[in-house]
Amino acid sequence: MTGPSIEKSIAPLRSLVVEPVRFGRLFLAGDAAHIVPTTGAKGLNLAAADVGYLANAPTEHYCERSNADCGTKIVRQSSMTLLFDGIAYGMLLFILAVGLAVTLGLMNFINLAHGAFAMAGGYITVLLMNRAGFPFLLCLPIAFLGTALLGALLERTLYRPMYARPHLDQVLFSIGLVFMAVTAVDYVVGSMQQNIHLPDWLQGRLPIEAVGIGKYRLFIVVVCALLTVVLQWILSRTRFGSRLRASVDDPRVAGGLGLDVNRIFLVTFAVGSGLAGLGGALGAEVLGLDPTFPLKFMIYFLIVVSVGGTTTITGPLLAALLLGIFDVAGKYYVPKLGAFFVYSLMIAILVWRPQGLFARGTAR
Amino acid sequence: MSAVGSQNSPAAKSLRAYARWRWWELALLAALPLSWLLLPGQSLLLNEIAIVALFAVSLDLILGYAGIVSLGHAAFFGFGSYAAALFAKNVMPDPLVGLVVAIAASALLGLVTSVLILRGSDLTRLMVTLGVASILYELANKLDWLTGGADGLQGVVMGPLTIPFAPIAGFAFDLAGRVAYAYTIVVLIVVLLIARRLVHSPFGASLQALRDNRLRAASIGLSVPLRLVAVYTIAGGVAGAAGGLLAQTTGFSSLDVFDFHRSAEVMLVLVVGGTGYLYGGIFGAIVFKLLHDVISAWTPQYWNFWLGLFLVVLVLVGRERFVRPWTWFGRRHAP
Numbered sequence: 001m002t003g004p005s006i007e008k009s010i011a012p013l014r015s016l017v018v019e020p021v022r023f024g025r026l027f028l029a030g031d032a033a034h035i036v037p038t039t040g041a042k043g044l045n046l047a048a049a050d051v052g053y054l055a056n057a058p059t060e061h062y063c064e065r066s067n068a069d070c071g072t073k074i075v076r077q078s079s080m081t082l083l084f085d086g087i088a089y090g091m092l093l094f095i096l097a098v099g100l101a102v103t104l105g106l107m108n109f110i111n112l113a114h115g116a117f118a119m120a121g122g123y124i125t126v127l128l129m130n131r132a133g134f135p136f137l138l139c140l141p142i143a144f145l146g147t148a149l150l151g152a153l154l155e156r157t158l159y160r161p162m163y164a165r166p167h168l169d170q171v172l173f174s175i176g177l178v179f180m181a182v183t184a185v186d187y188v189v190g191s192m193q194q195n196i197h198l199p200d201w202l203q204g205r206l207p208i209e210a211v212g213i214g215k216y217r218l219f220i221v222v223v224c225a226l227l228t229v230v231l232q233w234i235l236s237r238t239r240f241g242s243r244l245r246a247s248v249d250d251p252r253v254a255g256g257l258g259l260d261v262n263r264i265f266l267v268t269f270a271v272g273s274g275l276a277g278l279g280g281a282l283g284a285e286v287l288g289l290d291p292t293f294p295l296k297f298m299i300y301f302l303i304v305v306s307v308g309g310t311t312t313i314t315g316p317l318l319a320a321l322l323l324g325i326f327d328v329a330g331k332y333y334v335p336k337l338g339a340f341f342v343y344s345l346m347i348a349i350l351v352w353r354p355q356g357l358f359a360r361g362t363a364r
Numbered sequence: 365m366s367a368v369g370s371q372n373s374p375a376a377k378s379l380r381a382y383a384r385w386r387w388w389e390l391a392l393l394a395a396l397p398l399s400w401l402l403l404p405g406q407s408l409l410l411n412e413i414a415i416v417a418l419f420a421v422s423l424d425l426i427l428g429y430a431g432i433v434s435l436g437h438a439a440f441f442g443f444g445s446y447a448a449a450l451f452a453k454n455v456m457p458d459p460l461v462g463l464v465v466a467i468a469a470s471a472l473l474g475l476v477t478s479v480l481i482l483r484g485s486d487l488t489r490l491m492v493t494l495g496v497a498s499i500l501y502e503l504a505n506k507l508d509w510l511t512g513g514a515d516g517l518q519g520v521v522m523g524p525l526t527i528p529f530a531p532i533a534g535f536a537f538d539l540a541g542r543v544a545y546a547y548t549i550v551v552l553i554v555v556l557l558i559a560r561r562l563v564h565s566p567f568g569a570s571l572q573a574l575r576d577n578r579l580r581a582a583s584i585g586l587s588v589p590l591r592l593v594a595v596y597t598i599a600g601g602v603a604g605a606a607g608g609l610l611a612q613t614t615g616f617s618s619l620d621v622f623d624f625h626r627s628a629e630v631m632l633v634l635v636v637g638g639t640g641y642l643y644g645g646i647f648g649a650i651v652f653k654l655l656h657d658v659i660s661a662w663t664p665q666y667w668n669f670w671l672g673l674f675l676v677v678l679v680l681v682g683r684e685r686f687v688r689p690w691t692w693f694g695r696r697h698a699p
Contacts, residue, residue: 104487168433176678179675180673181672183672186665187666347499354488
């Protein structure tokens with residue numbers, strides 16, 4: 001039977017995830033926590049996963065930390081926990097974004113595709129662990145090396161012609177790369193959220209009464225802090241570091257003095273991409289990993305770089321810590337405002353100090 | 365002084381020649397209503413194209429003429445869209461009044477946010493514009509009692525389109541989009557005429573001066589901040605008109621209008637069509653929407669990949685060479 005349509009309307013498909021799903025002692029599960037449109041076809045799976053988590057969570061809580069008293073103590077605990085989670089988040093963001101800061105500072109190149117390298121590292125880890133059975137700790141260096149190689153390759157072939165172009169071209173070029181990365185991963189691996197299974201010794205919390213510290217978060221903080229110290233040492237104490245700093249300050253003069261600025265940049269770009277990949281691997285458990293990762297976290301990386309400035313690495317570090325703490329605390333205490341708070345803070349800071357909060361007064 | 369100021373000086377002549385109507389401009393303006401007559405079955409698609417074109421014209425005003433790289437132009441588009449939809453739902457369903465409200469609201473938003481883009485580098489402006497769009501996205505998401513949150517704003521019923529001061533009944537929006545497309549074309553042509561007058565005025569010339577060299581423009585006595593505020597406000601209003609048209613012709617407004625995707629897409633549309641001559645948005649929108657239509661019919665889920673590839677190749681080859689295929693295999697000049 002055929003005939004003209006007599007009425008049209010747009011059927012909105014709802015897709016929503018409440019964040020966070022835990023408010024104090026209230027846990028959300030099923031439709032209260034997330035609604036997935038029928039096209040997503042994973043409503044029941046998610047609900048089943050909720051049941052699994054909710055069955056384990058109280059067991060863990062009461063078996064590992066048997067303080068059953070409620071009230072002020074729990075509130076204080078959670079604020080300390082939040083602070084620690086914020087620091088872990090911030091450190092992770094720093095490792096993810098530090099390569100971007102150097103790219104921007106060294107070649108004045110706006111690389112919106114930086115998150116794609118982080119995603120590559122995350123997927124290398126997930127695929128190696130889940131399909132090839134590699135141990136977690138072995139996957140981390142592989143993620144670093146793999147993305148560093150990828151970064152070096154892309155720098156040589158695609159990025160280098162872009163340095164002299166106007167910022168508009170760079171933005172379009174890197175957005176194009178992001179779109180390609182997102183869809184390619186979606187095509188190859190699928191659009192579902194990826195989970196990694198952490199080794200047992202990284203699961204659960206430390207047995208300290210006053211502060212609830214997740215073991216994995218502590219691991220992240222330790223690894224990232226070590227990396228930061230090493231980076232700072234390389235930058236300030238080694239010959240390569242001083243060459244890099246010279247090139248950042250003035251590439252033309254550095255080149256005139258005989259430094260091979262292109263090579264320095266190749267190495268830096270590769271290391272920066274590798275660090276992003278390592279951050280993606282570490283963060284797969286905390287930040288979540290799905291093909292939209294580069295788009296979702298693009299603004300966070302850019303906030304770290306633009307607020308922190310690109311002339312030092314302490315600037316982005318402080319900016320990342322601030323962002324991590326404010327974001328975690330803001331989403332916990334005022335979930336109604338969501339990321340609103342962080343964006344407003346960023347705009348206020350950038351209007352107040354356009355070159356970044358911690359930038360030295362350079363001419364660039 | 366007299367030679368420079370007079371009507372027959374070389375400078376005045378070159379400015380007049382620059383502002384002269386070209387034959388293809390007239391042909392383009394005539395082609396818009398003709399497409400309504402000749403392609404009656406494609407009105408829905410054409411309506412979308414015209415809205416994207418209007419949005420891209422707005423971006424051209426700030427990017428092509430004033431040189432501001434914005435990653436959050438969807439802020440104005442979305443603001444106009446929600447303003448028009450809310451006005452129709454809560455105040456009155458008349459489309460023309462609603463459009464004026466949408467333009468006024470987003471022009472006001474442009475005025476307020478223009479102070480944010482006056483300082484800093486390209487990166488700072490990218491971040492600030494992106495931040496404004498993200499804030500509005502969050503607001504529209506969280507103020508669900510007003511905007512419907514993630515469900516979008518439903519139940520917008522538009523009244524018939526009446527012609528002011530004409531003693532005839534209004535035209536109700538039909539399913540095939542005939543009235544909607546006619547409405548959008550008229551708005552697009554009016555905006556193009558106003559924008560054309562604007563960019564060929566002394567104000568438009570001064571915008572191009574400050575785009576090319578801000579320091580020099582300031583040192584010959586142009587007030588750079590005031591001009592940027594003015595053009596940002598106007599562009600905000602035009603983008604709001606595009607958003608308002610979208611909400612009115614689809615009867616729906618959702619979070620999608622503030623999405624990053626929209627800001628990136630309009631930039632692509634404009635760059636494909638060419639910046640800085642006002643009509644780039646129209647050509648870009650036609651190419652982009654037709655490509656979208658063809659590729660997404662072929663591979664609906666992964667069409668973003670081809671969009672990304674297109675962007676990368678376009679930038680690597682360079683737009684100037686990309687639209688001139690005969691130069692691809694010639695001798696390359698050193699840049």
